Amino acid sequence: MKRRSFSALMAGVAFAATLSGAAFAQDKPTMGVVVKIGGIPWFNAMEMGIKEKGAELGVDASMIGPTSADPALQVRAIEDLIAKGVDVIGVVPNDEAALEPVLEKARAAGIKVVSHEGPGINNVDWNFEMASAQGFGETHAELLAQKMGGKGEYAVFVGSLTVPLHNAWADAAIAYLGEKYPDMTLIGERYGVAENVDDSRKTALDLMAANAGLGGFLAFGSQGPIGAGRAIEEQRKTGSVHVIGPFSPGQGRDLVKSGAISGGFMWNPAEAGRVFVTMGKMLMDGTEITEGTDIPGLGVVSPDAANKDIITNNLIAINAETVDGLADLGL
Amino acid sequence: MIDRMKRAFGPEVPGLLGFLMLVVVIFGVTAPNFLTGANLGSIAFQLPELGILTLAMLIPIISGGFNLAIIYTANMAGLTLAFVLMQFGGVEAGIGPFLLGIVLALGVGALSGAAMGAVIAYVGAHPILVSLAMMIFLRGLGEFLTKGGDISGFPPYLATLGHGSVLGIPVPLILFGLCAVAWHVLLTRTRHGFAARMIGSNLKAAAYSGVHAKRTLVLIYTLSGVMCAIAGILMLSRFNSVRVGHGEALLLVTVLACFLGGVDPFGGFGRVVPVVIALVVLQVLSSGLNLLGANQHLSTAVWGLFLVGVMILRWGAGRWKERQRGRG
Structure with missing residues (x-):
């Protein structure tokens, strides 16, 4: 019994030591983006964009990539973000309908919600698309x-x-x-x-x-x-x-x-990541997004206020000239 | 007191409780929002669906079997309820159709469980194969019926089941508590529970001692199917939608929770209380790591390490006990 508790204690101390580094930076506004699945090149590039823009705008922004593309895992990740008390939640839904209840909960808690690739989703402040x-x-x-x-x-x-x-x-x-x-x-x-x-x-x-x-x-x-x-x-x-x-x-x-x-x-996932943070910051600051607003990364937008959709065409060409640069991003 | 706890709930309980307290203390210190109502609420809302699915996995494992079909059984039951609600107007469906849907959903769960149990008992096929076949069958059937999409748009009172609270306690947690108590009583106080453990220890010996092994096996899987159906109904109300693939990632986590809770992988031994505590530990680890902003793959790795660690500790504890006995 004793030995068990002791080893458990050691393991726990080791956890705490490795992880406590992440527990700072409380004054900055916080944002969590839940994507479809973690550890694949597309979302690694998106994470890069999120981190980069977060550092630039002074937002403590991070990405959460579930271990499999299961909507149930996204719901769990969002519940944890609500508990964490972030200011903005971003999401790239696996299944729009499955997220509605938990996003409703998030918004009831005063959290702003931005989605990407979820044109039919209701409980968001804005959904943006890089391509119609x-x-x-x-x-x-x-x-x-x-x-x-x-x-x-x-x-x-x-x-x-x-x-x-x-x-x-x-x-x-x-x-x-x-x-x-x-x-x-x-x-x-x-x-x-x-x-x-x-x-x-x-x-x-x-x-x-x-x-x-x-x-x-x-x-x-x-x-x-x-x-x-x-x-x-x-x-x-x-x-x-x-x-x-x-x-x-x-x-x-x-x-x-x-x-x-x-x-x-294609559209650039890193750019989508940057747009997540930009829009999150705009929502936190109370900047109105209306016809003609210029959002960096999306351009001048004409939002569909009724459906909360911002649909743009920000396509980048993949051809003999651009392919190396894109491939080097890991895409 | 520890001895009394061990006798009542199983020898694993004090160790797991100690570990749970340790994890809570560590996250309480390192993760700023860990010991807040919001986080505890989040944990309490996330635990039940995994918990009920784990209960569905528990009884087959105790009987020396396995049930790979739990997730799809749950979603088939959810789909059944969804179909019924859709027939009666979707969002406008009243409480009558809801109750009818619940009964049918539980029926579907029981039926798929009973079918598995019957094949396992009377054909003698290995439970892993039988439940794998059932899992593939149900997934295919579900995808065929829904064309791979989801069904959503249910009456608002369903949200109470998935997201409501009574006296500050989340409704899903109450549901999980009731299921866990039912399972605890079933396993420790009833003939059926006793028979299930005996079959898990030694099927032949149990049969020769007059346990109706075949009937018991059918009943075990039927009950597992009913528990799946409850999980399916809960998932439906939490996501306000059903799709065959919802919760796929939870299948192996339920197995993990059973083994962490000290259930013997070869059957025969296992109790509900330590499994519940193991579930809480897993959920606390996962939520705590999320609060710290750790990578999700890291938390999966931590779960795995945790299981390996517990197995080594158990082996060590077993050796130690033997040596003590040898000395005495």
């Missing part, structure tokens, strides 16, 4: 049209037919091309393969074999451009068939440089 579904789809479509010279056949990949966001991008892109570039024709329906490299590669090979006139792939889903790019490299069709879509710069670096992937767009 429509803008994201159309920007990619425009790039494809330019690469293909405004004519020819193209195919569309999405992550899966049940991913709402990918399909919204695809809808916008197809509608845009149909309207502005009548000489471009979509072949087949959209293919739900773009979360898997091998499926994307095989589907791209099959489609190129079956359609001699195929000039481009529009791939929404992180692995789609990679798979399609590999297929084009194998078939030595670099330059005659174009692959456009958002992908991880680190993973697609070589394919972009060889030209097998023509390019794509």
Whole structure:
């Protein structure tokens, strides 16, 4: 019994020693941002942005990344933030509906709430988006049209037919091309393969074999451009068939440089992190956000006050020139 | 007094309580807001869903089995309640449909548990395999029924269940307390609890001594399923939404809590009170580390270290006791 208590005591002392360093800085306003999952490059970059802007604006801002993308863990993290008494809570929701009760609790406790990638969420002061579904789809479509010279056949990949966001991008892109570039024709329906490299590669090979006139792939889903790019490299069709879509710069670096992937767009998670802190500071200071307010990182915004959404298009291009810089961020 | 506590609640209790006090003192000193009502409230609201799921895991483990399907059983029960509420108007649904939904949800939990128990008892398949199969089945079924999305928009009185307090005590905590007492009584005062422990110690010996082993196994998993359903209803009211994947990350934490609470992984031994204290320790560790702003992966690592440490201490304590006995 004694030995057990003693060892436990030692372990506890060791904890306290390692962790007590974090318990200072009480005068500064505090902010906690709960993201979908911790330890992945996207949110590591976001954390960097949060820390950087926090230091700049004098806000004690930190990010909490749950160990798995489970809404239950986000709810727990937010409850702990409420208990901690932070001034602002930021959240990138895994599941909008599951967070409503706990965010309501946070706001009842006088905490300001900012969300990102949660356009349908109600219990927030503001939700901001770095890209609208429509803008994201159309920007990619425009790039494809330019690469293909405004004519020819193209195919569309999405992550899966049940991913709402990918399909919204695809809808916008197809509608845009149909309207502005009548000489471009979509072949087949959209293919739900773009979360898997091998499926994307095989589907791209099959489609190129079956359609001699195929000039481009529009791939929404992180692995789609990679798979399609590999297929084009194998078939030595670099330059005659174009692959456009958002992908991880680190993973697609070589394919972009060889030209097998023509390019794509993404938004910068580090910038989103900075915007979290900027907006949190604005809310704490009571700065009104209205039509024409200039928010650093988002630009001049036109907020949708009824839905508490601020939707902007702050896309950055991934191409042979920018890919190294983005990949070096770990993205 | 310590001896009396050991006799009543199990030999693990004083050690765990000591550790709990230690953790509280350390965080009380290092984390500025730790000993505030807000934080204790946060802990009290977070503990119950994990706690009830752990109770659902506890009885199968004591019987020498395992139930991997707890999370999905809970969410299937939650979905059942959600479907019923949606049929009666969603936000406008009255108390009648709510009660009907609760009964059906408990029924679904019991049914899935009973099915598992029957396969384990009568087919003789290993509980890990059977519950794994059930888990995959329920996840698939749930995703099929909901198309992977969630159902939300429930009557406001459900929020009372998930977020309300009575006399300052959170309603979920009261629910958890009732469940824990029920389980404690079941395991220590009833024939069924005794039979469950005997089966966990030695299935064959229990059967030869006249314990109806098969019926007991079915009942064990049925009760586990009912407890899952209660957890599912609680999660529904806490999140105001149900989806098959809610709480997936909690599955292994429930196993951790059982083992920390001194439940024998091979079955036969285990008590409710030390498991509850272990749960409180885990929650306090997690909330305390969150208050300090520690990385979430670090707190998972601390949980793991904690389990390894407890196992080593137990081994050490066992050796020490043996030596004492040898000397005497």
